[in-house]
Amino acid sequence: MLNREVFWPPADELVEVAERIRARLGEWPAAATRWRICLTAPEAPKADDLIVFTEAHEAHEADTERLAQSGAAVLDADGRRVTLRRGDERFVLEGDWSDDWLAALAAFLDCNFEPHDALVLALAWRAGDENKDDAWPVDFATFPRVADLPPAPEGGFPACPDRLGLYPVLPSAEWVERVLDLGVRTAQLRRKTTDAADLKREIVRSVDAGRRHDAQLFINDHWREAVAAGAYGVHLGQEDVQTADLAAIAKAGLRLGLSTHGYYEMLRALHFGPSYLALGAVFPTTTKVMPTKPQGLARLARYVQLLSGRVPLVAIGGIDAQAMPGVLATRVGSAAVVRAVTEAADTASAVSTLQHMFACKR
CATH class of the missing domain: 3.20.20.70 (Aldolase class I)
Structure with a gap:
């Protein structure tokens, strides 16, 4: 992640935390897309920009859609709900997350995960995880849930053997x-x-x-x-x-x-x-x-x-x-x-x- 623009405008503290998290995640293939996380909307967004709004009033829906259609990814985080838009695709997650989630997002993007999967991992990340022997998020209780889904069928589906x-x-x-x-x-x-x-x-x-x-x-x-x-x-x-x-x-x-x-x-x-x-x-x-x-x-x-x-x-x-x-x-x-x-x-x-x-x- 060094020697490239990770956050825009430059955010040295976030970069420092992102580097610390990334160092604990192990070896992964180089990211196919070198994402730049934009903390404010650039005048000319690029396809590898991920534009973040952390308050609902920061962007009108029309502006969000315009930015998403430009090729950039747009992320709205408000309260316990995060919505990621890429073109016509929309990913909605709900849950709790740590103050380090944006830095963790940069780290997981650098591990070559697509933005929606990197976002899941970032929201599951907890401050202090980098001090564990295995820093990767593996506690299912910390993971967010996908929102806006229809109800699951009543009674559920029958079980099958655990090892097929x-x-x-x-x-x-x-x-x-x-x-x-x-x-x-x-x-x-x-x-x-x-x-x-x-x-x-x-x-x-x-x-x-x-x-x-x-x-x-x-x-x-x-x-x-x-x-x-x-x-x-x-x-x-x-x-x-x-x-x-x-x-x-x-x-x-x-x-x-x-x-x-x-x-x-x-x-x-x-x-x-x-x-x-x-x-x-x-x-x-x-x-x-x-x-x-x-x-x-x-x-x-x-x-x-x-x-x-x-x-x-x-x-x-x-x-x-x-x-x-x-x-x-x-x-x-x-x-x-x-x-x-x-x-x-x-x-x-x-x-x-x-x-x-x-x-x-x-």
Whole structure:
């Protein structure tokens, strides 16, 4: 953070605290964006400016929207509520925070976290944390909550095993049957089709296979068909939470898995009480277009440290046999794989090798 403008106008005391916090956070990749935290609004905001208003009367809503549309990030902090705007995106958090939160924000941005995730960590930071052996925020009680969300379904979602183990994500019912026959007990059908009849057949056949093997069989995205077929569970992405009828899924007794891509999305997902959280993408993947950059093992380890015992966790994204030992070293209870199974020269051998890695970590 040295030798560059971290705060504008210059704020030596904040920089000093930010440097002290950053020094205790460990080694992280260099930040892709060198954010400048603006304590007053610049006349010509830049795309790497994060403009902070700490009182509600400092900026009118129109000014805030104008600044956000300029490419800069705009942060309004008032009372116990913080709102971050980036273009059309809006992130709202509520909670308590320390006097050092702005300095902590600079430090976490320097660790290459996106502003909304750096903000979560900054609000979770407490004065004196830099004196701990491990200064990283890991006490869930200090973390903020995501505000302005619809209520979670009454009664919640059924639980699933804390350690789901090897979790192949498969393209067809034939693949589901093949993998369950090999002893896998957690799998997901991710059927990419616009043919409604094909989709129904594949889901029903996969659910039947799951029942025969007493397996945890999840259906990706297609929650209505999953409910109709009586599936064990459904897996949804963050965007699907806004459109899916979560109450209907919960009422039908299906488990719910939710994808997350960082701290903010984890907190948002936890609000709905899912049966498990998927953490990714850990590594680059070609199986789907990802909305965020790869998380990496260091972040995965921190996510597991924060959430282990609170909700079952599944690592996902670019995981193969070579990467699996590092993934399991984070103590995550499950890892989803795609090509490591579906593109293996010998499916049975690939599944056996991966299953053995999980058995050795018990």
